Amino acid sequence: MSINRAIETQIQNRVKTMPALPQTADHIYRICQSYNVQAGSLYKLICLDPFIFCHTQALFNSYFPKLNERFYSIAEIIIMLNINTVKNYIVPFAQTTHEGILGKTISKNFIEANNKLFLHSVAVGITSRFIAGLRGVDALQFEYYYSAGFLHDIGKFFFIEEAGHSEVGQVALKQMSLYSGLQNVIAFHHDALKFSGKDAEIVRTVALADCWVKRKLELKMDSCEPKFENALINKLELNQAIFNQLENLVPNELKRVSTFIKSGAV
């Protein structure tokens, strides 16, 4: 079913108030209490929370509405807006989740269900970034590739069953005026071969990363058509050696991220 007015309003209501994920909220809340927040810690945590990421981008757009012709990384946004502006803006979103966990209004079951999606998103983000690196994409673009992969299934986090997650995610990002390249990735990640605009490479990279993560890491063997995956590999002009490298790089990086999330050692 496509998006109608009622679903659009439903998305709009959720977009404005979506709190931090349970996986990151406590860490964000804790570091934001400190007078001496390290920009690097804040940056890492924002990049691990899809809603905090989007709220931060939307805040940036409200300050610089005319600067949305390219993707601005979270690192650039923290520098341009100042760390305290970002911190003060995101802390209420983290506080809502933090209090929900303490007051048990956020259940363990919800956190566990949400965790699978969170880990999938992180894995696709990391894989997209590595594929970009192995293809020789400019290092300045790495955060864009990571963010696009990380956000590709953001529509699923809204738990709106009346429409597909690609459409829900795209509408949500549009409502927040997030960069159009990110909107395209979300809209076309299951239909990447139909997209031919200027962001085609990133759309295809994320689509391939999504297939690779499902097949190789999550062992969902039939979740992507081999024909689709092979066509993406051909369009991106990749050779098999890249996949051997991914098999080492991605699990190691995922381990590093999950230790970071568990320990809260920021």
Ligand SMILES: [Fe+2]
């Ligand atoms: Fe998806």
Ligand SMILES: [Fe+2]
């Ligand atoms: Fe996915």
